[in-house]
Amino acid sequence: MSWIVERFADVQGWLFQSAVLPSLYAAGLMDFAEPAFDATEFVLLGLLQIMLVYVLLRPLEAWRPAERWQDRKAVRTDVLYTFLNRVGLVPIAIYAVLTPLVNAFDAQLRSAGYIPRSLEDLIPALAQSPLAAFCAYLLVLDLADYWRHRLQHRLRWWWALHAVHHSQRQMTFWNDDRNHLLDELIAGFWLAGVAFLIGVPPEQFVTAVMLTRLVESLSHANVRLRFGALGERLLVSPRFHRTHHALGVGHEGDRYGCNFATLFPLWDVMFGTANFAYRGTETGIRDQLDGRDYGETFLAQQWLGLKRLIRRA
Ligand SMILES: [Zn+2]
Ligand SMILES: [Zn+2]
Structure with missing residues (x-):
């Protein structure tokens, strides 16, 4: 190492x-x-991540694809999203906007007399084992992610943005970073806010984010892969997340969808949103079948997302 x-x-x-x-x-x-x-360093790490994911997942997708397409043109836009997100301007811009926001949030809390306490303060036993502490932080961050995702589907204005992520009909491991820029900003603030409140040490936070991204790339992969009856319940698999993106399934019903978890399906089981039974492979949003346009290029997708947001907010 x-x-x-x-x-x-x-x-x-x-x-x-x-x-x-x-x-x-x-x-x-x-x-x-x-x-x-x-x-x-950031750009190099981003490139390294993309290379790693490509080397691991592209052969898997070629070997056992969940779906086959003649034309992979739509995937190219997602490749652009990935590069913009992992080595490009998106994180730098988000960091520039986010830092003053988080600092202001911090100052507000402190002036109100609140000083964040870390999980180790609350559960002293965690201080003995860095690994146990890391797992505890990962669980809490993932729970926060689960509820953010529920709200992304539940609130109309937020869905207007999150629909960018779901409008891909050719879901591959590149799909992970396909998000509206405003949605990225809110998600970044949400995650950084929770990490701040529970006092995640910076290096553990970076490791948690990297690990989560790796699992997210795998769960979006166009691959016929289940982790077995038990494994499916322990870690989000490509099958589990494909059901979240499934056409006419992933954004339906009184819970506005199913399988919202990023890492641990446990949250979906606990809150009654798990669907382990669905076997379809087609992804997308139901109204795309009626011809609704979510845009093909990066700029069109961003612009249409903004228009939906203004109309629905
Ligand atoms: Zn979603
Ligand atoms: Zn997804």
């Missing part, structure tokens, strides 16, 4: 020295050298 970390640092250093620094110098932006060094 340390070998990988060292090699990663070497590549980061080399890239920074040979490409980033000279560009900053040429542009007269040497004041930004420090954030640019961090950004280089």
Whole structure:
């Protein structure tokens, strides 16, 4: 592991020295050298994640696809989403907007006399085992994610944005990052807010986010894969999440859908939204069958999402 970390640092250093620094110098932006060094790490980590997911999941999709398509054009837009999200401008923009928001939230709480307590304060036994503490944080973050997702389907204005994610008829592992930018911003604030309230240490937070993203990529993969009767209940599988995206199933009924969990199906079982029985493979939103247009390109999807939001809010 340390070998990988060292090699990663070497590549980061080399890239920074040979490409980033000279560009900053040429542009007269040497004041930004420090954030640019961090950004280089971020971009490299993002590329590494995409490579890892591609190497692991593309062969799986080719081997046992849940669905076959002649034309994979629609998937290309999702590839763009992934690059924009993992190595591109989206996180930088979100970080820029989010930091003052979270700081203001923090200041508000503190001036109201509230000082966040970590889970270790509440359950002292967790302080003895970093792994147990990490698992506890992961559980709480995932529970928060479950309720965010329920609301994304329940509230009309939020669904107007979340529909961008569900409008893909060709669901693959690239689908994970296909979201409305405003939705990304709200989700980021939600997650960072919860992490702040329960005092997740920064390095544990980063690990939790990376792990979650890996599982999310797998759960969107176009692959015929179940984890078995028990496994399906322990971790979200491609089958389980495909049912969440299923045409005429994933956004229906009095709970506005089923299988909302990101990591642990336990929440769906507990709150009565689990569906382990469905076997269909087709994904999308029901009104797409009536010809409703959610846009094919990145810009069209973002613009139509905004229009839906304004009409429904
Ligand atoms: Zn959803
Ligand atoms: Zn999804």
